[in-house]
Amino acid sequence: MHNLVKEGVPAEDAWQLVREGEGELPAGDLILPLARFVSGERAPHGRTAAWFAPDDDPLAAAADVLALPLLAVDFPAFTDGRGYSVGRLLRERRAFAGELRAIGDVQRDQLHFLHQVGFDSFAIRADLNAADAAGALADFSAGCQTSWRRRQGRGLHV
Known part of the structure; x- marks a missing residue:
């Protein structure tokens, strides 16, 4: 993955995604896919x-998964919104504090x-421009619902 937005700017990516x-x-x-990590790889x-598929249950993730420095959530299609719930559950109910990355068909509008x-990091689709996509984080000054960041006292800005 070389088209990464992290901390609000395009960034180099040291991680390789294994499908x-x-x-x-x-x-x-x-x-690694969550199932491969859980199996001991x-x-x-x-x-x-590790990365979560949209139908993986983040509430069932073991402590060793939550201790990883990075968890990713796959968005296999732009129209598949299940990953939003996976990410929110990892942050709110499982208190995951590491890097949470969106992977797959991730586009600027998301x-x-x-x-x-x-x-907090986004591996956007390879055919899109990371610098342009990073600008999406400043498109709105407030969300339409209470955000995880606002509840954490972190505001909405990167």
Whole structure:
């Protein structure tokens, strides 16, 4: 993933995303499917993170998952909003304090709303411009509902 917005700006990405069905793990920092992490797989030479599919239950995540430095949530299609709930549950009910990343079909129009529910990094679609997408975080001065960031006293700005 090289099209990353983190802390409100385009950023370099040290993590490699491993999708379902991919075989041997490469070297480096890896984001593994949750099921592979739970089964005991780890990055052979680097840090390990995990990603949730839209139908994975974040309330069932074990403590070792919540202790990871990064959790990602997959948005397989722009129109699939289940990941918003997964992210919000990870932040609010599971108190996940690490980096929460949106992956998959992530587009500029989603960033403000993803940020509002607790995401702080965004691996936007490869055909989109990261600098342009980062501007979406400043499109609105307030959300239409109480956000996770506002409840945490962090405001809505990155």
